[in-house]
Amino acid sequence: METQGIRRVTCARCRLYDRLARRCTIGKVNPRTKLDTYETARLLGVRALCAFNLYREKMLDPVCK
Numbered sequence: 624m625e626t627q628g629i630r631r632v633t634c635a636r637c638r639l640y641d642r643l644a645r646r647c648t649i650g651k652v653n654p655r656t657k658l659d660t661y662e663t664a665r666l667l668g669v670r671a672l673c674a675f676n677l678y679r680e681k682m683l684d685p686v687c688k
């Protein structure tokens with residue numbers, strides 16, 4: 624049976640990351656921790672978060688608000 628675990632995609636392993644410019648080519652951010660994710664969303668808005676971020680979906684869930 625295959626494992627259904629969530630696989631984390633970090634910027635360093637992402638094909639959208641520009642290593643020379645040291646930034647995301649689509650202008651998103653992917654904080655590593657839940658606290659940093661909440662703080663980023665508070666300052667920049669949820670739309671600034673990358674789709675690969677582990678906590679983004681939970682923040683978009685209206686039940687959590």
Ligand code: SF4
Pocket residue numbers: 632633634635637638639640641646647648649650651652653673674675
């Ligand atoms: S923010 Fe997201 S899309 Fe951008 S480089 Fe990092 S992981 Fe990739």
